[in-house]
Amino acid sequence: MAKIEMTVNGKKVSHEVEDRTLLANFLRDQLGLTGTHIGCDTSQCGCCTVHVDGLAVKSCSMVVGQANGAEVLTIEGLANGETLHPVQQAFSECHALQCGFCTPGMIMAVSGLLKDNPAPNDEEIIQGLEGNLCRCTGYINIIKAVKHAAVAMK
């Protein structure tokens, strides 16, 4: 067992967990933040993407101890109160989600991408989405949403 402390969505949290617990499971099971989804067991799908110390990472690829002391942002903390983040807004307006299961991870990945590159071209968007799978949308409207969000965030 290990004692884990971190800041999640601006709040300090502390829990005693089994060493083998993954960050994704810690967020979901200990903190009840079920917006972080688990869609695979091989770090391919990206459904569990969160920000750790400002970087978009797949939370299934970290043992929770590796995030000890970190600042973590999940999909639940992305909006500013009632005001949606521009990427959230763009996903809805561009119909970039259907079943919505990949969506939290997509949005976290895209908001990370736009932080690094505020005006990505198509190639850069496609490259930026390489680690996130969606089975419903064909990605057409997701790419559109990334562009809309980039413009909105200018």
Next chain:
Amino acid sequence: MSTEFKGRREDRRLITGTGRYTADWNQPGQLYAVFLRSDRAHARILSVDTAAASAIPGVHAIMTGDDADIAAMKNPPSNVTWEGRGGMKMNQPDRPVMARGKVLYVGEPVAMVVAQSAHAAQDAAEAIVVDYEDLPAVIDLEEALAPGAPQLHQSVPGNLPFDYEWGDPARVAEIFSAAAHVVRLKHVDQRLVGNPMEPKAFLAVYDATRDIYDVWSSTQGMTMMKGSLAATTGVPPQKIRVHAQDVGGGFGIRSNAYPEYCAVFAAARRTGKPVKWVATRAECFVSDWHGRDFVMSGEMAFDRDGRILAARYDWIAAMGAYCSPTGANVHTLTPATTSVGTYAMAAVHGRIRCALTNTTSVTAYRGAGRPDIAYMVERLVDEAALQLGIDPIELRRKNFISKDAFPYTTPNKVTYDSGDYAGMLEDVIKVSDWSGFEKRRSESKARGKLRGIGLAVFVEPSGGGRGTDPNQAMIKFGSSGNIELFSIAGPTGQGHETVFPEIVGRELGIDPSLITARIGDPDGPPLTGLGTIGSRSMIHHGSASMLAAREVIRKGMDHAARELEVAAQDVEYAQGNYRIKGTDRAISLVNLAKKLGGVAGVHPLDAGAGMAHTSAFPGGAHVAEVEIDPATGVTEVLKYYAVDDCGNIVNHTLLEGQMHGGIMQGAGQVFGEHGMYDKESGQLLTGSFMDYFMPKAGLLRDIYLGDHPMPSPTNPLGVKGAGEAGTTGALPTLMNAILNALRPAGVTHLDMPATPSRVWEALRKAR
């Protein structure tokens, strides 16, 4: 119908991480289930030793197929109730919920551990020792039906549970023997894994004091889930409450209760505690029922002028080691339905043999028989164009069922509702600048690339499911005049929460935002019907919502007349108001509902309606242009054009979403998806996202969507369904384009998936 798209009602919770999929639900005191699965394709189980596993702290129960509660469960009957070749009846092998005595495929559940934590359950499952004696396995479809093949079930001789035949064999044989030209093709239509992004999961709570089960599951429809759980477990459906607020994709494979759900169901009763199971993706790969998997031979007979005379098919369809409830249905009857495609021909004859192999079961997957037959027909027509030296556009024009011929009854007695195949073809060749292609081909050639253009014109049956109960919707009024729409449609991303209120709002002439949608609410009225399968929900549940709204208006007429103190025949309804004809005296529906109030939850304006099962025939004409790099075998799709007839369009943005997704799933099959088994060991070689090709962003970049709606007379909305059309069109369109690009290099045959290595290999061999 809808104007500017401003997002869906569903979106707010889904983009803020507050949606709730099955794994997001928890119950106090819940236990966790983990399954131990067969790691071999065919073996006798000699012993299952659970002693060490039981000793692990936190383990509450270990159940196997021989556990009395599990062994008592019954395989639901197949929904194939019609006869096959020579009067053959469907011979479905019994499927145990967990293996009994034998395992028949890699991934078959052998034991279930229920423990205090998921970790403890996992540790215990790993501590179970199973002693197997290996048996010979058969994976290949043709080998499975050959004499001397290993037999999977004593009760199913020859591994042949169903042999389906349709059409007129004698007439077709006669036509073929006299035909001026016959074109023949044999293709493999490979096995796919559906892979909805939400791994399957199940949470069961048994309340012994009320004798009620509450279950949470990712499902395409609560009535289907309830029905199949009841059929397997023997618990009456009225004692099962299904919860499915958000479902992370379905695509056909989430219609019925999986065996694991039934085992978890039993564990909840056994332990008296809530039991939760969340599958890993690796488990989904081997235990979600798969899709497609045919070996297909087809031939088409032509006269001297290129007129199609008849078609004949001889296919083998994979069932897996056991038959899923719908596998044999959608892989025989569905492709047979549109086996003449969009063409007028005199006769058709086909045979599809269902084969059992030591693999995971096969069921409906997006298209479910539709893309398969469209692929065969449109490959044959393209091949014929080449062999007959007729332009592929000309050949199709010559043979289409004419726009004026509808309703059109095919030689195999299927009635197509409406369509304009020639019109769609004209649209798509225009937008795709088909006539300018040769110039573009030369430009590519100058850069050392092989450019190809491909076309398919297709029709498919929508409306799936042959349930006899009408598909019902109900509108209920609250005391403040608020309106609630109840539906059991079972959405998995289609946007029903948004679009059904739009339909009701339009019909009632009121703002849809005044209507609350309660989709799949276990506390709602007991509605009948099926869920979201076979491109059917708009036709059935959408129409039922519309009919319920009409019933509300009718019911309100007398009440409004009393309020307005006139006779009912003097009242008319328009734009949300009952009005005395020719005057401005009126009462709004909302105010009338408020005034009437309700008693004990029943309001005088409450109204339900049902839409009887029907089938429509959406179609499309698609064109793709591709460019292949002969040095690497990599294919780039330059542009994809889809002109579709989905009947009337209710919400254009949602329709586009369905088409995008459908076309991309077709592209997935064309370019890489393959549920590939090792023929010796029966191991699934593509059992994770590391090995299984999933379409990623950029596989198709540019999809043009054009509308060519021909309203369907089969339902009051005039819609045809859109969920599968994209996939149905994409297979033949993209493969025709790829072969068109490869032909100048000497390649005449290629099977899906057209991976870079296969394309490169085909080019090398053709050299």
